[in-house]
Amino acid sequence: MSLQLDDLSVDIAGRRIVSGINLTVGDHQFAGLVGPNGSGKSTILKAVYRVHRPSAGRVLLDGTDLLSLGHKDTARRIAVVTQESASEFDFTVREMVMIGRTPHKRSFDRDTGTDHDIVDHAIERAGCQQLASRRFNTLSGGEKQLVLIARALAQQVDHLILDEPTNHLDIHNQVEILEIISGLGVTVLAALHDLSLAALFCHAIHVLRAGQIVAAGLPEDVLTPDTIFQAYGADVLVIEHPDTGTPHLIPRRIQPASGEPHTDGTPPGPSAPPSATA
Amino acid sequence: MPLSVVLLACLVFLLATMTAGVAIGSVPLSPSQVWHVVVAGLAGHAPNTVAGIIVWQIRLPRVLLAAVVGASLTTAGSVVQVLVRNALADPFLLGVSSGASVGATAVLLFGAFASLGQWAISIGSVLGALAAMAAVFLVSRTGSSLSPTQLILCGVVMSALFESVTSFLIFRGNPQATQAVLFWLLGSFGLASWNQLPIPAAALAAAMVYLLAQGRTLNALAMGSEPAASLGVDVHQLRRNLFVVTSLMAGVAVAVSGIIGFVGLVVPHIVRLMVGSDHRRVLPAGVLFGASFMVLGDLLARTIVAPQEMPIGVITAFIGAPTLIVLIRRRPYLYGATQ
Numbered sequence: 001m002s003l004q005l006d007d008l009s010v011d012i013a014g015r016r017i018v019s020g021i022n023l024t025v026g027d028h029q030f031a032g033l034v035g036p037n038g039s040g041k042s043t044i045l046k047a048v049y050r051v052h053r054p055s056a057g058r059v060l061l062d063g064t065d066l067l068s069l070g071h072k073d074t075a076r077r078i079a080v081v082t083q084e085s086a087s088e089f090d091f092t093v094r095e096m097v098m099i100g101r102t103p104h105k106r107s108f109d110r111d112t113g114t115d116h117d118i119v120d121h122a123i124e125r126a127g128c129q130q131l132a133s134r135r136f137n138t139l140s141g142g143e144k145q146l147v148l149i150a151r152a153l154a155q156q157v158d159h160l161i162l163d164e165p166t167n168h169l170d171i172h173n174q175v176e177i178l179e180i181i182s183g184l185g186v187t188v189l190a191a192l193h194d195l196s197l198a199a200l201f202c203h204a205i206h207v208l209r210a211g212q213i214v215a216a217g218l219p220e221d222v223l224t225p226d227t228i229f230q231a232y233g234a235d236v237l238v239i240e241h242p243d244t245g246t247p248h249l250i251p252r253r254i255q256p257a258s259g260e261p262h263t264d265g266t267p268p269g270p271s272a273p274p275s276a277t278a
Numbered sequence: 279m280p281l282s283v284v285l286l287a288c289l290v291f292l293l294a295t296m297t298a299g300v301a302i303g304s305v306p307l308s309p310s311q312v313w314h315v316v317v318a319g320l321a322g323h324a325p326n327t328v329a330g331i332i333v334w335q336i337r338l339p340r341v342l343l344a345a346v347v348g349a350s351l352t353t354a355g356s357v358v359q360v361l362v363r364n365a366l367a368d369p370f371l372l373g374v375s376s377g378a379s380v381g382a383t384a385v386l387l388f389g390a391f392a393s394l395g396q397w398a399i400s401i402g403s404v405l406g407a408l409a410a411m412a413a414v415f416l417v418s419r420t421g422s423s424l425s426p427t428q429l430i431l432c433g434v435v436m437s438a439l440f441e442s443v444t445s446f447l448i449f450r451g452n453p454q455a456t457q458a459v460l461f462w463l464l465g466s467f468g469l470a471s472w473n474q475l476p477i478p479a480a481a482l483a484a485a486m487v488y489l490l491a492q493g494r495t496l497n498a499l500a501m502g503s504e505p506a507a508s509l510g511v512d513v514h515q516l517r518r519n520l521f522v523v524t525s526l527m528a529g530v531a532v533a534v535s536g537i538i539g540f541v542g543l544v545v546p547h548i549v550r551l552m553v554g555s556d557h558r559r560v561l562p563a564g565v566l567f568g569a570s571f572m573v574l575g576d577l578l579a580r581t582i583v584a585p586q587e588m589p590i591g592v593i594t595a596f597i598g599a600p601t602l603i604v605l606i607r608r609r610p611y612l613y614g615a616t617q
Contacts, residue, residue, distance in 0.1 A: 075508060075510025082504065089360075099498055107491035107492070108491055109494075
């Protein structure tokens with residue numbers, strides 16, 4: 001149950017978007033992919049779930065080249081949860097989750113008792129039993145994400161790809177969703193925006209900039225002010241999370257160019273010491 | 279409600295509307311007279327009585343053709359809405375009807391294909407529809423994929439182009455003949471006959487077999503291209519197939535009945551309101567309900583201003599427009615309103 005990107009490059013419309021990506025997500029590991037907007041996170045993920053074809057390099061699933069698998073075979077191994085998608089169609093939550101059975105079925109196959117059991121179990125694991133008979137379009141953003149996770153679970157996969165699954169969600173929903181995902185016991189590769197949250201849940205973090213990995217490793221080794229500045233051009237303070245000891249990032253204001261006095265009267269600078277200690 | 283119950287109810291409704299469609303007219307008949315003739319006709323010897331001739335030679339082929347066209351337009355509409363992922367799409371969005379009108383107008387005004395006799399209009403409109411379909415397919419294709427937005431835009435643009443060709447033909451044509459063009463453009467089953475039935479019926483049957491096999495993948499495609507790909511659907515292949523299947527169904531329907539608007543747009547919505555959005559339910563229920571809707575529409579078209587006949591496009595728009603507005607107001611969250 002491992003996922004490996006081997007020297008992966010992807011071109012879109014003749015332009016190289018990501019190049020020379022090497023990363024391995026081990027069995028039951030939760031790997032985070034972070035980087036600024038447009039750095040190629042989604043492109044890498046789309047190469048894994050076969051929307052984009054690699055221009056060079058390979059995606060290996062337990063050592064097997066993904067392109068040697070059929071579309072359905074891939075979908076029985078890898079499921080995807082992206083940002084909540086609006087639907088033009090009025091499916092119930094149960095119907096949405098049943099759609100996760102698609103790769104396991106052939107034309108004219110009916111929904112069997114086993115399928116219904118799998119759907120029930122998926123809904124339960126994603127914690128959305130109370131939503132089962134509601135209409136998907138009437139749910140809140142956080143509830144929709146739970147349903148999409150249930151749909152991914154109904155695919156009965158051992159690999160999960162997440163593309164910013166907690167975008168636009170409130171802080172409770174963000175933590176709840178990542179908590180559920182990390183408790184599933186599957187191999188996860190997730191593009192995440194919130195670096196502190198990524199540090200809290202990921203076993204390893206890969207930092208992208210302009211289509212290349214610039215740092216990779218344990219969250220505490222990777223999420224340093226230097227690396228963040230290099231990747232994002234952003235000035236941050238890093239403190240230790242009091243519960244977990246994982247890095248927690250504190251953004252700093254960009255200095256006003258006109259030299260207006262700071263509210264505390266001291267001349268601000270990037271070398272100012274962290275005001276909090278763990 | 280179990281699907282079998284829904285389908286049984288739809289079937290009973292269809293048989294009732296078809297019976298009414300055959301029974302009602304300038305010479306009123308009773309349902310038992312109608313079924314007596316139908317049973318005898320199916321056995322191969324339709325009675326040579328007045329009732330027998332009215333039922334077997336005039337009204338029954340017309341009602342059957344209306345049913346087949348209604349079912350085809352509803353099915354094509356349901357599928358096009360998934361194909362372009364837009365609830366307001368209809369089977370004519372992708373240029374089929376405007377292409378067909380060019381062909382039909384050329385036949386009606388300039389006598390193209392005159393050697394084909396009664397088939398000239400059908401052949402002309404099918405050729406027009408196929409040309410439009412090929413044109414939209416080619417211009418909206420990037421690489422191997424047909425993206426929903428590109429399909430809609432190219433469909434709309436090509437439709438406008440074909441419509442201006444039709445306008446040009448009308449402008450250059452004989453003013454007396456434009457009356458016939460106008461009547462054709464609004465749709466009618468007035469020229470229905472038994473020999474018009476086999477081709478649309480066979481197209482509908484073949485398309486239904488293919489589409490019912492795709493029930494699950496249509497549901498996945500309704501989630502969007504990328505979610506569908508992640509569910510193991512070969513999205514490019516599926517979109518190409520759906521485009522061809524729906525264009526052919528709509529093209530054949532237009533060829534035998536003209537351009538009957540609103541059925542392919544509104545009836546899929548009514549059907550989804552009844553059975554939900556699962557295409558394994560929507561498609562079979564849509565065939566039966568779409569057929570009933572068109573049979574009723576045609577019944578109104580030929581009785582409401584009898585002995586004259588109203589173009590059926592007028593009736594379907596009068597029923598369809600208010601229905602759609604009611605639907606939009608009942609489920610505002612489906613059409614972009616915030617909760």
